[in-house]
Amino acid sequence: MGLKLNTKYIDGFVSDAEVEAAWPEAEAAFSKLQGLNMTGWLDLPGRYDKAEFERVLEMAAEIRERADVLVCLGIGGQYLGAKAVVSALSESGADSDFPVLFAGNSLSTVELNKVLAALEGKDFYLNVNSKSGTTLETSLGFRILRQKLVERYGEEEARKRTIVSTDSVGTLHNMVVKEGWRVFIEPDDIGGRYSVFTTVGLLPIAVSGVDIREFMAGAADAWAEYRGDEGSGTSGLGGVRENAAALYAVLRNLCLRKGRTTEILASYEPSLNYVAEWWKQLFGESEGKDGKGLFPASVGYTTDLHSLGQYIQDGPRNMIETVIRVGDTGEFVIPAEKDDMDGLNYLAGKTLAWANDQALLAVAEAHSTCGDDGGCTPNMILELPEISARSIGHLLYFFEFSCALSALMLGVDPFDQPGVEAYKARVFERLGR
Amino acid sequence: MGLKLNTKYIDGFVSDAEVEAAWPEAEAAFSKLQGLNMTGWLDLPGRYDKAEFERVLEMAAEIRERADVLVCLGIGGQYLGAKAVVSALSESGADSDFPVLFAGNSLSTVELNKVLAALEGKDFYLNVNSKSGTTLETSLGFRILRQKLVERYGEEEARKRTIVSTDSVGTLHNMVVKEGWRVFIEPDDIGGRYSVFTTVGLLPIAVSGVDIREFMAGAADAWAEYRGDEGSGTSGLGGVRENAAALYAVLRNLCLRKGRTTEILASYEPSLNYVAEWWKQLFGESEGKDGKGLFPASVGYTTDLHSLGQYIQDGPRNMIETVIRVGDTGEFVIPAEKDDMDGLNYLAGKTLAWANDQALLAVAEAHSTCGDDGGCTPNMILELPEISARSIGHLLYFFEFSCALSALMLGVDPFDQPGVEAYKARVFERLGR
Numbered sequence: 021m022g023l024k025l026n027t028k029y030i031d032g033f034v035s036d037a038e039v040e041a042a043w044p045e046a047e048a049a050f051s052k053l054q055g056l057n058m059t060g061w062l063d064l065p066g067r068y069d070k071a072e073f074e075r076v077l078e079m080a081a082e083i084r085e086r087a088d089v090l091v092c093l094g095i096g097g098q099y100l101g102a103k104a105v106v107s108a109l110s111e112s113g114a115d116s117d118f119p120v121l122f123a124g125n126s127l128s129t130v131e132l133n134k135v136l137a138a139l140e141g142k143d144f145y146l147n148v149n150s151k152s153g154t155t156l157e158t159s160l161g162f163r164i165l166r167q168k169l170v171e172r173y174g175e176e177e178a179r180k181r182t183i184v185s186t187d188s189v190g191t192l193h194n195m196v197v198k199e200g201w202r203v204f205i206e207p208d209d210i211g212g213r214y215s216v217f218t219t220v221g222l223l224p225i226a227v228s229g230v231d232i233r234e235f236m237a238g239a240a241d242a243w244a245e246y247r248g249d250e251g252s253g254t255s256g257l258g259g260v261r262e263n264a265a266a267l268y269a270v271l272r273n274l275c276l277r278k279g280r281t282t283e284i285l286a287s288y289e290p291s292l293n294y295v296a297e298w299w300k301q302l303f304g305e306s307e308g309k310d311g312k313g314l315f316p317a318s319v320g321y322t323t324d325l326h327s328l329g330q331y332i333q334d335g336p337r338n339m340i341e342t343v344i345r346v347g348d349t350g351e352f353v354i355p356a357e358k359d360d361m362d363g364l365n366y367l368a369g370k371t372l373a374w375a376n377d378q379a380l381l382a383v384a385e386a387h388s389t390c391g392d393d394g395g396c397t398p399n400m401i402l403e404l405p406e407i408s409a410r411s412i413g414h415l416l417y418f419f420e421f422s423c424a425l426s427a428l429m430l431g432v433d434p435f436d437q438p439g440v441e442a443y444k445a446r447v448f449e450r451l452g453r
Numbered sequence: 454m455g456l457k458l459n460t461k462y463i464d465g466f467v468s469d470a471e472v473e474a475a476w477p478e479a480e481a482a483f484s485k486l487q488g489l490n491m492t493g494w495l496d497l498p499g500r501y502d503k504a505e506f507e508r509v510l511e512m513a514a515e516i517r518e519r520a521d522v523l524v525c526l527g528i529g530g531q532y533l534g535a536k537a538v539v540s541a542l543s544e545s546g547a548d549s550d551f552p553v554l555f556a557g558n559s560l561s562t563v564e565l566n567k568v569l570a571a572l573e574g575k576d577f578y579l580n581v582n583s584k585s586g587t588t589l590e591t592s593l594g595f596r597i598l599r600q601k602l603v604e605r606y607g608e609e610e611a612r613k614r615t616i617v618s619t620d621s622v623g624t625l626h627n628m629v630v631k632e633g634w635r636v637f638i639e640p641d642d643i644g645g646r647y648s649v650f651t652t653v654g655l656l657p658i659a660v661s662g663v664d665i666r667e668f669m670a671g672a673a674d675a676w677a678e679y680r681g682d683e684g685s686g687t688s689g690l691g692g693v694r695e696n697a698a699a700l701y702a703v704l705r706n707l708c709l710r711k712g713r714t715t716e717i718l719a720s721y722e723p724s725l726n727y728v729a730e731w732w733k734q735l736f737g738e739s740e741g742k743d744g745k746g747l748f749p750a751s752v753g754y755t756t757d758l759h760s761l762g763q764y765i766q767d768g769p770r771n772m773i774e775t776v777i778r779v780g781d782t783g784e785f786v787i788p789a790e791k792d793d794m795d796g797l798n799y800l801a802g803k804t805l806a807w808a809n810d811q812a813l814l815a816v817a818e819a820h821s822t823c824g825d826d827g828g829c830t831p832n833m834i835l836e837l838p839e840i841s842a843r844s845i846g847h848l849l850y851f852f853e854f855s856c857a858l859s860a861l862m863l864g865v866d867p868f869d870q871p872g873v874e875a876y877k878a879r880v881f882e883r884l885g886r
Contacts, residue, residue, distance in 0.1 A: 096759025126756050127809035128722050129783045130840075156812075157755055159795045160787065160805070167788055195794045212759075281714055281771060282748055289561050301760035308764025315715055315764065315772070317750045322590055323559045325876060326529025326645075327734035331741025331748065333872030338714060339748070350562045354593065355600060361628045362592045366886055372593070375884060376560035379589075382879035407563075439766030443758060446815035451808060453799055 022245065022405070023414050025264040027271065029388040029399035030340070034274045039261060042274055042429075046266040049428035050257050058435035060209030061420060063247075064217050065239035072204065073232075076219055079183060079202070080226035084118050087181070088142040091135065091165060092224040093124030094149035095157045096301060097212025098185075101416065102224040104298040105216065108291050108412050109230045117229040124148070124161025132164065139168070145181045147227075149220045151206055153192020156447065185219045211435050213302050214420050217413075231409045238413025246421050265418050268342075269426035271400060275340045276314050276430070283314040284332070284397075287344040288321045288376050291407065295344070296320075299419055306427045306434040313430065314340075322379050332387055332397050341387060341399045344415075345380055348406040349373045455678065455838070456847050458697040460704065462821040462832035463773070467707045472694060475707055475862075479699040482861035483690050491868035493642030494853060496680075497650050498673035505637065506665075509652055512616060512635070513659035517551050520614070521575040524568065524598060525657040526557030527582035528590045529734060530645020531618075534849065535657040537731040538649070541724050541845050542663045550662040557581070557594025565597065572601070578614045580660075582653045584639055586625025589880065618652045644868050646735050647853050650846075664842045671846025679854050698851050701775075702859035704833060708773045709747050709863070716747040717765070717830075720777040721754050721809050724840065728777070729753075732852055739860045739867040746863065747773075755812050765820055765830050774820060774832045777848075778813055781839040782806045 053059060083090055092102060099122050106120050123135045146165055150158045169178040185204040186192040196203045204219035215221060217239050226232045246265040248256040257263045272283060283303070285296045296318035307313035319328055321343075332339060354375070356368035367375060380401075387397040402418075404411050427434035486492060516523055525535060532555050539553050556568045579598055583591045602611040618637040619625040629636045637652035648654060650672050659665045679698040681689035690696045705716060716736075718729045729751035740746035752761055754776075765772060787808070789801035800808060813834075820830040835851075837844050860867035 095756065100760065125759075126721070126723060126753070127805060127812055128724075129785045129805045129809070130722055130724050132785060132805060133783065153795065155759075156808075159797060160800070160808070163790060163795055163797055164788065167790075191795060198794065281769065288559070289563055290559060291561075291563050297760070300757075304761045304764040304768075308761075308768030310767065311769055313764060313768045315748075315750070315768065316761070317748070320559070323528065324733075325873065326558075326588075327533065327730070328737045328741075328749070329876060330870040330872045331737040331746060333875055334743065335737075335741035335746045335748065336714065336744055350566065352562045352565060355597065357596060357600075361631065362586065362596055362624060364592060364596055367593070367884060372560060372562045372565060375589075375593070376562070378883040379560055379880050382883045383876045386876035386879050437763040439763045440758065442766055443762060443816045443819035446819050447812050450811040450815045451800060 022241070023264060023411070023418055024403040025267055026345075026401035026403055027267070029384040029401065030271060030275075032388070033278070033398040034271055038274055039267070039270055042270045043260045043266075045273075045429050046270050046425055047257050049269070049425045050266070052428055053424050056435070058209050058211055058214075059424075060207045061214040061217065062424075063243065064210070065236055065243045065417065068217070068236065072219065073222070073236075076204075076222050076226055076232070080223060083145045083227050084229075086143065087145045089119045089121055089139070089144045090147055090224060090227045091121045091123050091139070091144055092147045092149070093158050093161050093165070094122075094220065095125040095155060097215050098149040098151070098155075098158065098220055099125055100213075100294070100298040100301055101216025101221040104294040104416070105221065105225045105230060105235065105409075105412055106228040107294040108407055109409060110228060118227055120224050120228045123165065124158040127157055127160070132161070135165075136168070144169075145183065147183045147185075147223055148192070149185045149206075150192050151187045151212065152190045153186060153195065154190075159191075183223065185223070213305055214435075216298070216416055234409035235413040238410035238415075239417040241410070242414045242417035242421065246418070265422040266425055268400065268402075268418075268422045269429060272314060272340065272342075272426060273429045275398065279338065280340050281315060281338045282340070283316055284339055284341045285316065285318045285344070286321050286324075286341055287346075288380050289344075289346055289349060289407065290320050290323070292344060292346075293318070293320055295412070295415070298416070302419055302423050303426070305437050306423050307430055307432060309432050309436075309439060312432055321383065322376070325383065329383075337396050339397050341397050343380065343384060343399055343401045345377070345401050345403050346407055347404065349376070455674065456697060456844070456851055457836040458700055459778075459834035459836055460700070462817040462834065463704060463708075465821070466711070466831040467704055471707055472700070472703055475703045476693045476699075478706075478862050479703050479858055480690050482702070482858045483699070485861055486857050489868070491642055491644055491647075492857075493640045494647040494650065495857075496676065497643070498669055498676045498850065501650070501669065505652065506655070506669075509637075509655050509659055509665070513656060516578045516660050517662075519576065520578045522552045522554055522572070522577050523580055523657060523660045524554045524556050524572070524577055525580045525582070526591050526594050526598070527555075527653065528558040528588060530648050531582040531584075531588075531591065531653055532558055533646075533727070533731040533734055534649025534654040537727040537849070538654065538658045538663060538668065538842075538845055539661045540727040541840055542842060543661060551660055553657050553661045556598065557591040560590055560593070565594070568598075569601070577602070578616065580616045580618075580656055581625070582618045583625050584620045584645065585623045586619060586628065587623075592624075616656065618656070646738055647868075649731070649849055667842035668846040671843035671848075672850040674843070675847045675850035675854065679851070698855040699858055701833065701835075701851075701855045702862060705747060705773065705775075705859060706862045708831065712771065713773050714748060714771045715773075716749055717772055717774045718749065718751045718777070719754050719774055720779075721813050722777075722779055722782060722840065723753050723756070725777060725779075726751070726753055728845070728848070731849070735852055735856050736859070738870050739856050740863055740865060742865050742869075742872060745865055754816065755809070758816065770829050772830050774830050776813065776817060776832055776834045778810070778834050778836050779840055780837065782809070
């Protein structure tokens with residue numbers, strides 16, 4: 021269930037010698053990381069609270085039994101991880117079978133009306149995720165839907181149907197104490213964008229029907245693999261190129277230093293579109309400070325080859341691409357046709373998944389080999405064996421681990437987001453708070 | 454029903470003198486544009502084929518009567534326009550009430566299985582859009598769904614349920630002749646990404662329930678406004694800054710020249726997300742060549758303020774933002790709460806739409822005014838009065854017109870896409886065609 025980083029389509033752009041020279045920076049970053057605050061996520065897969073985990077499972081079972089839909093309120097790191105996992109697994113098959121509606125993540129009236137319309141005639145629970153309880157979109161959405169819940173079920177039953185993840189102090193926690201809602205406490209040492217393996221992610225993911233034991237096992241696989249041998253007295257990352265997560269951090273930093281400004285995360289499976297949205301927050305918010313960082317963008321292929329493909333092939337040489345390649349996506353055999361009107365019989369008997377994968381390899385070649393400097397758009401390929409709870413757990417942990425190393429190599433704090441205060445202050449001023 | 458370009462949040466970055474100096478370039482671009490091939494879209498709103506338009510309306514009525522869902526096959530410019538309009542108007546309210554399923558736009562097995570599952574027990578029609586009929590994703594999807602259609606309805610009825618838009622020659626046209634499917638001929642002088650006002654866009658949009666007369670009227674409003682006075686002997690664009698579409702082209706080119714590499718299209722309405730996808734293809738494919746062009750990215754606010762907001766505020770100073778501001782998005786009054794536990798009563802009685810708009814203005818201020826050079830991320834604001842068939846028609850024409858001028862100012866051909874051949878050749882080689 022591992023994950024591999026295939027560097028074939030970037031090796032012409034970043035040399036072995038450059039990787040070797042930069043490897044000690046990754047080792048230093050890992051040493052530094054282990055001494056930082058806000059790293060509760062780092063060894064979480066090996067030490068998470070088993071009793072709390074059981075409570076999540078029980079609550080998920082209760083919601084699946086007593087409701088038709090879960091409304092999950094939260095924004096940024098308080099919803100993107102859950103949305104990514106639920107989308108990946110619900111769209112991919114039978115793993116996820118219970119509807120989770122994400123709300124409280126915009127101020128759009130149209131969106132709110134859609135949520136309210138979707139709840140007509142449905143039994144629902146509310147799950148609110150907010151550390152402080154003062155985040156505008158989530159607290160407003162919660163106020164509106166809480167009133168709806170009470171209107172529908174009365175005070176007492178509404179109380180039972182409200183489940184909160186929040187800090188141990190603050191506005192939302194005060195409300196919990198006053199109202200008697202059931203609550204999970206979010207760890208102080210894990211920030212929103214690293215929180216998918218806490219109850220913020222786990223409860224909605226479990227409600228959707230995904231096996232969260234497998235999901236955590238995937239993260240544990242990744243943690244065991246990337247931390248290396250803790251007892252050896254080395255940095256723990258292993259030898260040069262032996263650690264996929266560190267290698268990804270090193271390569272993208274080297275590309276940035278060579279003048280690349282934008283990293284595009286590409287996948288050939290539309291069900292992974294929200295994994296890309298989660299990735300954008302993780303890397304954008306962790307690295308985009310002090311004038312630094314690769315701009316994180318995403319595309320869905322082959323679809324967007326007919327949209328951004330031209331730009332990526334022939335536009336400015338300031339991009340790199342990271343491609344998620346999924347091994348097993350299910351079998352569908354391309355049918356033959358008697359008179360071959362469309363000229364596609366040469367594909368008959370092959371699987372659609374094979375054709376998709378050939379397109380992926382052809383595009384990696386085309387995008388990476390047209391430049392005189394060894395690449396117009398160098399490609400890294402992340403090879404995921406399949407889309408399953410375990411492999412997605414591994415993938416998300418891989419990115420968290422890489423991201424923290426990458427930000428530290430860049431010389432920024434992976435865990436703060438000082439820039440968002442600028443707009444927040446102006447919003448509250450305009451709103452007259 | 455017009456559209457305004459508010460430049461308040463970019464004026465500190467691009468001066469009046471710079472705009473004035475560049476205006477003649479836009480005028481020259483417009484003169485040149487009128488002499489080019491592939492400009493059939495330019496005056497289309499004023500001269501489109503009324504008989505064909507009536508056929509579209511009749512066929513849409515037939516599909517709505519005889520089916521539960523329309524499956525619309527196409528990729529790139531052969532679906533993004535329709536998807537953008539249908540999404541914008543179906544999510545925004547009652548304008549669009551009939552389901553249109555877009556397919557044939559990826560090689561994902563998961564996606565194909567979703568489409569097949571969605572058709573279980575539903576009556577459907579197929580609408581295929583492909584100029585040549587050899588585009589891999591669409592022709593494969595069509596083969597698979599055509600067999601499904603015949604299996605379900607038999608040869609004769611399947612024939613009636615297949616409607617094609619294609620060139621007057623080529624593989625798909627040959628199939629049309631052989632099979633007797635009903636067909637619309639795509640104009641030779643309009644490329645895919647400029648085709649939303651042809652039958653490629655109009656049929657699925659009409660089937661969805663959107664009033665395509667209003668949609669075309671919006672485009673006609675825009676064409677009348679941006680072409681200026683044709684009889685005056687001037688360029689037709691009007692005086693400096695008097696033409697919003699030309700001003701957008703001028704400003705983004707000036708930003709590019711000042712070292713900006715990326716343009717982010719932002720909207721505060723999730724229903725406009727596919728308008729952004731359509732815009733990315735339009736600008737990316739028209740401009741991204743010869744090493745030139747702004748990279749087109751998109752965000753959905755306020756959602757992504759909690760994701761990419763940090764990067765945009767504090768990351769590298771190489772971006773500009775274009776924000777779609779919608780005037781009327783419907784009324785929802787924020788309710789009061791007796792004991793004000795969440796501290797939001799200061800907003801009670803205000804509308805949610807007002808709060809969303811205050812956030813938009815606050816963010817434009819915050820993103821545009823933090824730099825010493827007059828802007829970390831300069832903002833242009835496109836003010837759309839509402840989301841309606843007419844205003845969306847205006848908006849899409851605005852972008853087409855601007856894009857053609859902008860590409861010509863950049864010195865590239867707005868209508869070709871030579872770079873996509875590189876990957877296509879490699880894909881077909883790998884597939885063994």
